[in-house]
Amino acid sequence: MNDIEKKIIDIGHEIFKGYGVDNSTAQILSxxxxxxxxxxxxxLAERTGYSLASISLKIKNIENFWSIKRLHKPGSxxxxxxxxxxxxxxxxxxxxxxxxxxxxIAKTKIDPLIEEYRGNATTQEQKIxxxxxxxxxxxxxxxxxxxxxxxxQIDHLKKKQV
Numbered sequence: 001m002n003d004i005e006k007k008i009i010d011i012g013h014e015i016f017k018g019y020g021v022d023n024s025t026a027q028i029l030s031x032x033x034x035x036x037x038x039x040x041x042x043x044l045a046e047r048t049g050y051s052l053a054s055i056s057l058k059i060k061n062i063e064n065f066w067s068i069k070r071l072h073k074p075g076s077x078x079x080x081x082x083x084x085x086x087x088x089x090x091x092x093x094x095x096x097x098x099x100x101x102x103x104x105i106a107k108t109k110i111d112p113l114i115e116e117y118r119g120n121a122t123t124q125e126q127k128i129x130x131x132x133x134x135x136x137x138x139x140x141x142x143x144x145x146x147x148x149x150x151x152x153q154i155d156h157l158k159k160k161q162v
Contacts, residue, residue: 010111021050025051025058029066038071038080066146067093072097088154095147106140 012030013023021029025046032039041059045052059068059081067084084090114133121130 005077007032018102021062024048025062028058029062031045032066032068032081032083035083038073038082040078040080042078044081048102064097065094066090067097088158092151093127095150099143103140103144106137107144111137 009027009030010094012033013026015028016029016033017023019026028044028050031044031047041052041055045055048055050058058068063070067090069082069084071080071082072078073080084093104126110133112135114130117126119129121127
């Protein structure tokens with residue numbers, strides 16, 4: 001790896017640290033982000049200095065949110081990793097895999113419980129809790145609208161790229 005490539009990986013590390021991930025995860029994400037092709041887990045372990053088991057565990061914890069795909073090449077027993085490079089697509093995947101899960105659970109499971117709780121909230125303390133629950137659901141609905149607007153903007157920007 002030449003000096004410029006190392007500096008780019010270091011900058012990527014700094015960027016991913018800004019997302020609140022630990023050093024090793026930031027290093028893994030940076031390498032995957034700036035690799036033009038899929039990279040084997042063994043090569044990733046070699047380049048980071050972490051064990052294959054550590055790499056595997058880190059990837060398991062981050063692969064869905066960071067849109068990392070595990071690949072298998074014909075004739076090889078190795079597992080390769082590829083990270084989505086299109087930032088618009090990666091961002092949409094992060095929203096879908098992270099925030100939409102919360103939205104779905106809140107709307108399908110918490111909303112009916114709030115309705116049930118509303119009928120049983122008689123004490124002042126219960127009414128305060130009910131208000132907190134209702135506020136949460138209201139914020140979830142606003143957040144859902146925001147996400148839909150983000151998706152519309154992503155689609156608009158992608159159409160401009162073509």
